[in-house]
Amino acid sequence: MEEIKIGVYVCWCGTNIAKMVDVDQVVDQIKFLPDVAVARNYKYMCSDPGQDMIIRDIKQHHLNRVVVAACSPRIHELTFRKALAKAGLNPMMFQMANIREQVAWVHTDREKATKKAVSLVHAAINRVKWHESLDKRTIEVNPATLVIGGGVAGMSAALEIANAGKQVYLVEKSKKLGGYAAQLDLTFPHFYSARQLIKPMIRHVEDHKNIRIFKPMQINQIFGYMGNFQSTLQLANGDETKLKFGNIIVATGLQPFDPSEITSYNYGKLPDVVTSLEFEKMLAKGRIETCEGKEPKNVAIIHCVGSRNANYHEYCSRTCCMTALKFANQIRSALPESNIFDLYADMRSFGKGCEELYTQTSRKNVIFLRFDQQNGLPEIRSTNGEEAVSMLIEFTEQFSKEQVEVPADLVILMVAMESHADAKDISHIAGISMCGNSFFIEKHPKLDPVATTSDGVFIVGTCQAPKDIPDSISQAKAAAARVLATIHVGTIEVDVITATVNEDICCGCQTCVSVCPYKAISFNKEKGVSEVNEILCKGCGTCGSTCPTGAIRSRHFTDQQILSQIQGLLSPDNKFEKM
Amino acid sequence: MSQRINPELKKELLKFGAKDWNDCYHCGNCTATCQLTEREILFPRKAIRQAQMGLTESLASNADPWLCYYCGDCSDTCPRDANPGEIMMTLRRYLTSVYDWTGFSGMLYKSAKAHIVVMLVLFLSVVAAFLIFGGPMITELTSDGGVRLNTFAPAEIIAGIDHIVLLTLSFFLLTNMINMYYKVVLKDKTVHIPWYLYFTEIGEALLNFGTQLRFSKCNKSRMYWFGHWFLMIGYVTMFVLIIFFLSWFQTDNINVWYHPQRLIGYIITAGFLFGTIFFMIGRIRKKKQIFKHSHHSDWIFVVLLFLVAFSGILIHIFRINGLPFATYYTYVAHLAFEIPMVVTFVAFSKWSHLAYRPLAIYFSNMKKKTRELQLKSKLSVSY
Numbered sequence: 001m002e003e004i005k006i007g008v009y010v011c012w013c014g015t016n017i018a019k020m021v022d023v024d025q026v027v028d029q030i031k032f033l034p035d036v037a038v039a040r041n042y043k044y045m046c047s048d049p050g051q052d053m054i055i056r057d058i059k060q061h062h063l064n065r066v067v068v069a070a071c072s073p074r075i076h077e078l079t080f081r082k083a084l085a086k087a088g089l090n091p092m093m094f095q096m097a098n099i100r101e102q103v104a105w106v107h108t109d110r111e112k113a114t115k116k117a118v119s120l121v122h123a124a125i126n127r128v129k130w131h132e133s134l135d136k137r138t139i140e141v142n143p144a145t146l147v148i149g150g151g152v153a154g155m156s157a158a159l160e161i162a163n164a165g166k167q168v169y170l171v172e173k174s175k176k177l178g179g180y181a182a183q184l185d186l187t188f189p190h191f192y193s194a195r196q197l198i199k200p201m202i203r204h205v206e207d208h209k210n211i212r213i214f215k216p217m218q219i220n221q222i223f224g225y226m227g228n229f230q231s232t233l234q235l236a237n238g239d240e241t242k243l244k245f246g247n248i249i250v251a252t253g254l255q256p257f258d259p260s261e262i263t264s265y266n267y268g269k270l271p272d273v274v275t276s277l278e279f280e281k282m283l284a285k286g287r288i289e290t291c292e293g294k295e296p297k298n299v300a301i302i303h304c305v306g307s308r309n310a311n312y313h314e315y316c317s318r319t320c321c322m323t324a325l326k327f328a329n330q331i332r333s334a335l336p337e338s339n340i341f342d343l344y345a346d347m348r349s350f351g352k353g354c355e356e357l358y359t360q361t362s363r364k365n366v367i368f369l370r371f372d373q374q375n376g377l378p379e380i381r382s383t384n385g386e387e388a389v390s391m392l393i394e395f396t397e398q399f400s401k402e403q404v405e406v407p408a409d410l411v412i413l414m415v416a417m418e419s420h421a422d423a424k425d426i427s428h429i430a431g432i433s434m435c436g437n438s439f440f441i442e443k444h445p446k447l448d449p450v451a452t453t454s455d456g457v458f459i460v461g462t463c464q465a466p467k468d469i470p471d472s473i474s475q476a477k478a479a480a481a482r483v484l485a486t487i488h489v490g491t492i493e494v495d496v497i498t499a500t501v502n503e504d505i506c507c508g509c510q511t512c513v514s515v516c517p518y519k520a521i522s523f524n525k526e527k528g529v530s531e532v533n534e535i536l537c538k539g540c541g542t543c544g545s546t547c548p549t550g551a552i553r554s555r556h557f558t559d560q561q562i563l564s565q566i567q568g569l570l571s572p573d574n575k576f577e578k579m
Numbered sequence: 580m581s582q583r584i585n586p587e588l589k590k591e592l593l594k595f596g597a598k599d600w601n602d603c604y605h606c607g608n609c610t611a612t613c614q615l616t617e618r619e620i621l622f623p624r625k626a627i628r629q630a631q632m633g634l635t636e637s638l639a640s641n642a643d644p645w646l647c648y649y650c651g652d653c654s655d656t657c658p659r660d661a662n663p664g665e666i667m668m669t670l671r672r673y674l675t676s677v678y679d680w681t682g683f684s685g686m687l688y689k690s691a692k693a694h695i696v697v698m699l700v701l702f703l704s705v706v707a708a709f710l711i712f713g714g715p716m717i718t719e720l721t722s723d724g725g726v727r728l729n730t731f732a733p734a735e736i737i738a739g740i741d742h743i744v745l746l747t748l749s750f751f752l753l754t755n756m757i758n759m760y761y762k763v764v765l766k767d768k769t770v771h772i773p774w775y776l777y778f779t780e781i782g783e784a785l786l787n788f789g790t791q792l793r794f795s796k797c798n799k800s801r802m803y804w805f806g807h808w809f810l811m812i813g814y815v816t817m818f819v820l821i822i823f824f825l826s827w828f829q830t831d832n833i834n835v836w837y838h839p840q841r842l843i844g845y846i847i848t849a850g851f852l853f854g855t856i857f858f859m860i861g862r863i864r865k866k867k868q869i870f871k872h873s874h875h876s877d878w879i880f881v882v883l884l885f886l887v888a889f890s891g892i893l894i895h896i897f898r899i900n901g902l903p904f905a906t907y908y909t910y911v912a913h914l915a916f917e918i919p920m921v922v923t924f925v926a927f928s929k930w931s932h933l934a935y936r937p938l939a940i941y942f943s944n945m946k947k948k949t950r951e952l953q954l955k956s957k958l959s960v961s962y
């Protein structure tokens with residue numbers, strides 16, 4: 001084995017570290033440790049001159065290990081690894097000691113802080129001696145994509161990818177493509193006909209040479225990992241078909257909330273209390289009518305049904321306020337003499353053209369009334385034929401604090417948007433997590449709202465959160481771009497810090513298989529040992545610490561590395577000498 | 580008890596002047612801006628809400644519109660251009676018709692045609708009365724060269740007619756005021772006013788009646804306040820003169836110019852002319868919020884008032900310069916303008932606010948004090 005030569009660099013971080021840690025002392029203490037070839041301190045190690053200093057030393061002094069004592073590795077580990085690579089050293093031959101967040105910023109006694117810094121640097125020096133060269137690996141990406149769900153979101157994503165010349169497998173559970181958008185009459189805020197928007201889209205998808213549609217079809221299992229997934233579909237004729245694909249886009253969409261659990265609305269008992277979706281169908285048929293086929297004189301619309309209420313869903317369904325305004329306009333055109341009452345909690349009219357729709361609607365003789373769910377929901381009751389009007393809605397109006405009753409012949413409940421009932425199954429099949437409201441969780445709520453924590457799996461449309469058609473489509477096209485980018489690159493780099501099984505020692509107990517949170521370990525029956533899929537493995541170390549025989553080794557976190565690190569930390573040589 | 584929402588009310592209210600007021604989305608800016616609103620008496624937003632929702636009962640018991648003097652600050656700053664000031668104006672017209680149990684007021688307000696027809700009928704009746712019952716039109720002048728007006732229209736007889744008109748109108752106005760009291764105070768079950776407040780709160784109402792101090796709080800236009808106050812003072816003085824001192828006022832003597840009879844006459848006329856010309860110019864230029872929206876009752880009123888004042892000064896000029904026929908004809912015209920104005924406006928339209936405003940201040944203050952007392956006793960119980 002070649003001689004170990006370590007370069008140690010202690011950073012001041014301006015005054016951040018130097019104020020609380022005597023950096024000269026640290027260097028003086030560790031420079032005599034075995035294998036330390038160079039030890040220096042510098043004002044800003046991460047700066048270009050700082051990095052150049054390391055590179056120069058590596059070349060001049062033939063260093064083969066580097067330790068930097070500075071800030072958190074989360075901030076600059078990558079910077080220094082790159083510097084090592086530049087100097088021709090394997091980037092893994094590097095260790096960082098955090099003497100800023102873990103020392104300078106949290107201590108007030110300079111003497112003790114310096115001593116702790118010395119210990120941490122000592123630990124890093126001990127550890128880095130055991131580091132091994134690890135090389136990046138790449139895998140090839142299968143250029144086909146699986147899209148689950150054929151609503152606007154799924155279809156948009158499929159079209160985008162197919163138009164780029166790549167194969168798409170579109171799996172739709174129902175007999176028809178289009179999802180809920182295809183069931184709407186007009187759309188807010190421009191009153192475009194939903195059918196005229198969706199029909200051509202469906203035709204495009206159906207005619208596209210790069211899209212293979214499976215419907216009605218459900219997917220039961222997906223194997224593999226980013227770049228190399230596969231699944232087997234059971235066709236209606238009893239045949240099976242095996243699909244291979246590199247990415248998955250999940251677009252399973254929404255389902256409307258069932259309002260019958262809200263007793264005060266009497267949905268299901270009073271025939272003229274209908275849901276927004278039922279009303280869309282009424283509009284699509286072309287006639288607004290009561291159950292007796294009469295034109296209603298008084299129409300009431302109630303917002304937030306099942307939304308923004310701790311008993312049902314706490315979230316806002318985002319589209320129902322605008323849908324309600326859309327209804328008010330449609331009712332006004334169809335029944336110019338009717339009375340329209342809009343019972344809302346808050347008017348959420350954000351988005352392009354939406355506040356304008358609200359203003360426009362308020363000029364159409366619609367009576368807006370505000371209720372507060374916390375003070376009790378409105379009560380819908382029948383007049384039992386004792387009055388000309390068939391129902392009365394009673395509640396406390398919030399802008400006047402008056403107890404009022406609204407006459408109604410037809411009541412429309414703006415029901416909440418829930419995630420599809422299949423979401424739970426899909427979350428297992430595709431390996432995505434669900435939030436408390438059963439919507440799929442994105443990788444990062446701000447910075448990556450399209451991807452998931454499973455590489456190669458994307459979520460689009462209302463399965464991620466309630467949203468309208470344009471937002472669903474935007475997200476779908478964003479996911480398509482992400483997928484096309486990986487196909488374009490053709491290969492993916494996979495992390496080098498993974499677990500490996502020593503087949504000679506593994507007893508085949510499969511404990512590791514049950515604990516791996518990423519399903520990265522499988523059992524090889526023939527050999528009777530466990531195997532780690534290094535592409536799925538995230539290097540979390542769970543298996544390594546569970547394995548009863550010590551057969552699993554976590555790369556870059558070996559027992560040897562960790563133990564010598566601890567030894568360095570506790571070494572009696574670590575002392576502080578007053579100057 | 581729940582109050583039924585009445586969508587028809589809105590259609591009704593539209594006839595009283597305002598445009599569509601659904602624009603208001605209750606940001607509350609207007610109430611925050613208004614100089615006159617205060618804790619426990621919040622307007623104009625609240626009243627707008629009642630109007631929007633068609634809460635007929637709540638509106639009838641709401642005296643707030645009378646507390647607004649229409650400075651227009653709220654309309655200027657409303658983010659939705661909902662014209663809250665004009666809605667308050669509309670509500671004052673509407674409330675006048677609500678208090679008026681005869682239904683006459685509503686008819687005059689809702690239809691310009693009806694108002695004009697009523698005025699014409701009254702105008703012609705006055706002319707006809709003079710044709711039938713008028714005294715001889717003698718051309719012989721008095722010793723100091725004045726026209727003998729009291730021979731043609733003896734002051735005692737005219738005063739008698741005035742008294743009859745006044746008594747009748749007083750009856751209507753008084754009963755309307757009682758109706759207002761019933762609707763605003765008695766029907767409001769949320770407050771039970773202790774008896775002593777009826778005495779302690781009367782002062783401020785009377786003070787306001789005389790000075791319109793509240794009005795001057797809308798500090799934007801001193802000129803407007805002055806025009807309004809001057810007109811009001813002229814009007815009240817004229818009323819007192821023609822009811823109690825007509826024989827002294829309508830004299831055939833030509834007094835020296837500084838004689839009180841002439842001075843008072845000039846002041847009244849100046850008040851009328853200044854006020855009416857100021858308002859007419861304003862309504863034509865539409866610069867200030869208050870003048871932007873004119874209802875037919877506003878125009879009829881201001882034009883008639885101007886004609887009354889103008890014919891009044893002409894009578895005076897013709898009489899002291901010894902022009903008998905000109906004096907007689909203008910006198911007939913003067914009364915033919917005055918009677919319809921008084922009959923339609925005093926108890927049934929615009930001028931009734933002279934009574935309703937101080938009453939509203941009176942009632943509102945009593946309610947406010949009562950609420951404060953209720954709150955205090957509630958607090959002391961809970962401690």
Ligand SMILES: Cc1cc2nc3c(=O)[nH]c(=O)nc-3n(C[C@H](O)[C@H](O)[C@H](O)COP(=O)(O)OP(=O)(O)OC[C@H]3O[C@@H](n4cnc5c(N)ncnc54)[C@H](O)[C@@H]3O)c2cc1C
Pocket residue numbers: 148149150151152153154171172173174176177178179180181184186187188189217218219251252253254255256276277280319323326417420422426460461462463467468469470472
């Ligand atoms: C009453 C109402 C009115 C609306 N009005 C408007 C409007 O005017 N304007 C507007 O922009 N938006 C409106 N929206 C919202 C709009 O409907 C949605 O934004 C849109 O439908 C979302 O599309 P999606 O593809 O995400 O989901 P969906 O439309 O729900 O499509 C999902 C598809 O996935 C399929 N699927 C589900 N599970 C599986 C599975 N396990 N395997 C395979 N396939 C599966 C479903 O069958 C469905 O075809 C309205 C919504 C409602 C409820």
Ligand code: SF4
Pocket residue numbers: 303304305307308315316317318319320321322345346347348414
């Ligand atoms: S969009 Fe409007 S109606 Fe729908 S949940 Fe949100 S606030 Fe309620």
Ligand code: SF4
Pocket residue numbers: 350
């Ligand atoms: S514009 Fe106003 S209403 Fe809309 S989100 Fe912003 S603060 Fe809220």
Ligand code: SF4
Pocket residue numbers: 498499515516517518519520521532536537538539540541542543544554
């Ligand atoms: S290190 Fe973690 S992710 Fe990798 S195989 Fe072990 S348990 Fe699974």
Ligand code: SF4
Pocket residue numbers: 602603604605606607608609610624627653656657658659660661662663
């Ligand atoms: S009238 Fe205008 S200022 Fe007043 S609450 Fe309504 S929108 Fe706001």
Ligand code: SF4
Pocket residue numbers: 609612613614615616622623646647648649650651652653654663664667797
């Ligand atoms: S017009 Fe002036 S006084 Fe009347 S409500 Fe508006 S701000 Fe107040």
